[in-house]
Amino acid sequence: MIHLLPLALKSAWNRRATLALTLVAVALAVALLLGVERLRQDARTGFAQAVSGTDLVVGARASPLQLMLYSVYRLGEPTATMDWASVEYLAGHPAVAWAIPLSLGDSHRGFPVVATNQAYFDHFRHGDGKSLSFSQGRPFASVFEAVLGAEVAGRLGYASGHAIVLNHGAGASLAVGHDDKPFTVVGILARTGTPVDRSVHISLEGMEAIHLDWQGGAPMAGLSIPAQHVTKFDLSPKSVTAVLVGLKSRAAVFSVQRQVEAYRGEPLSAVLPGVALARLWDLMATGEQVLRVMSGLVLAVSLAGLAAVVLASLNERRRELAILRSVGARPRDILALLTLEGLVLVVLGLGLGILLLFLLTWGATPWLQTHYGLAPESILLRGQELPWLGLVLAVGFLSSLLPAWRAYRLSLADGLTPRI
């Protein structure tokens, strides 16, 4: 059987132009199938890692998913705020270990601005329980100081000491600016692979300060308070968007959730991140399924195309097969030859597809990090992708049996003298 391999390779090389095209189709299909699967997994692990240490996310009453999306992932706009009194209630609750207040809504060149306090640097956890660390500088200490996520600093080329201007609202360029009150970068966080990387962090007081002379989302006409005078005003926060809560004991999570939702001061929502994410994935399941089925179909079409090309070439190869028969190839050698050819092509297509997948993952990483704070788990092959590769190989093998079987029949019927 082994003497057939060089023959199969030479024969395939002889038809390389046609086969190359079908190879590209198989490679694209493989890359698509695995790419969709990768994106799905990376989104799931990425989303889960961003709230790994948080037991409850609390905000003004809203849908759990919405609250999660804007407070943790900084996607979408917050709709309502909660009073500072509620933050104090949470922080003082006997079951609560820590509470991180977050105030959102502004942006810097498309990156979201998060106003928070020291608790953020002390207690926020991501990944498998890692806390935040600084690659440069220190936490903010005064009103007009900012700490950047790794992606913001990297993308915009900022370092400690840089002055930045924040915009009101989430828009990248057209939004109204807080040009009169620039911030100074005092620290840059190490990369986390979560939305923290693309956030600009300031103090809650800083957030109050830049909105002193604002009302209802616009600068007040005729009133302008210069930066050096803001400390004369009361800068203590009046309201925040959400609070990330860590409990002393996880076991208390349901009772605390019930108590928070029954809080008298104002209507609040308390969300278990895991539950909300499960809801999110449930919502996405149909879409994911459709995407999966589609990429499966694309793969099927490409493999069928491969089989069709090999099948179509058989007519011109009837002579070749007859000659092989005349020099001693048995029908089962012909069967093996054609199967081998199909298999070699599928393996090549698979290899090319994997290469393409690596390139795609590598190329899309910066974009995913900038826009979603997602960091791919790994560019190279992952364990859970192996079954897919096996499946492609199996289906490819089966689909190459069809032309092989036809060649076998032809070689039996033609004998040594092909009739065309």
Place this chain on the structure above:
Amino acid sequence: MSESVLSLENLVFRWPGQGTACLDIPAFQVQAGEQLFLQGESGSGKSTLLNLVAGVLTPAQGRILALGRDLGRLGGSARDRFRVDHVGLIFQQFNLIPYLSVLDNVLLPTRFSPRRRHRAGDPVRAAAALLGHLDLDEALWSRPALQLSVGQQQRVAAARALIGQPEIILADEPTSALDAARQTAFLDLLRQECAAARSALLFVSHDLRLSAGFSRSVALADLQRDTP
């Protein structure tokens, strides 16, 4: 004393859907080392006969004894094995695999048959010797078969049929695409090499003029049973 390498006994073969039998041969023998010219009109069943002898087709009745073995009793793969071990084939045209080099084409039977490989000694040396004898320039050996002229291709096919010295060479009008001068030159070389390899040659053609130089010449029509 000569023994027969090939012997047909009451052979009847009918193509599916044909009214009369294509071949109906009571008796026919080819002796070892014999060079036999078999003449027949187009459509008379020459190629069919060669396919039977090569073990690709099986007769409806009768026996084909090749080297003492009854081909009809061998299974399909045993007949394939028999063919590559003992028979060399040359066709009218399109004998070569276009993308393989001349040398690789000649070596093909030795790749499929250990017996032929063994009898060839060093296969590459044997192929080179045959190609040399058949007047093929060494510069051509590594070229793809596709680039050869038809006459050159037929000589390569002859070298392939002869490598490993099979007992029987079957040639199905291998000269029909050549001009008259080339035909005789090719035939001379072929007969000479068959003699050197001590292979019996069964050469079929419709052109009786080519029969000169063969040890025996037979018309297929004379072999067929007289239809009343």
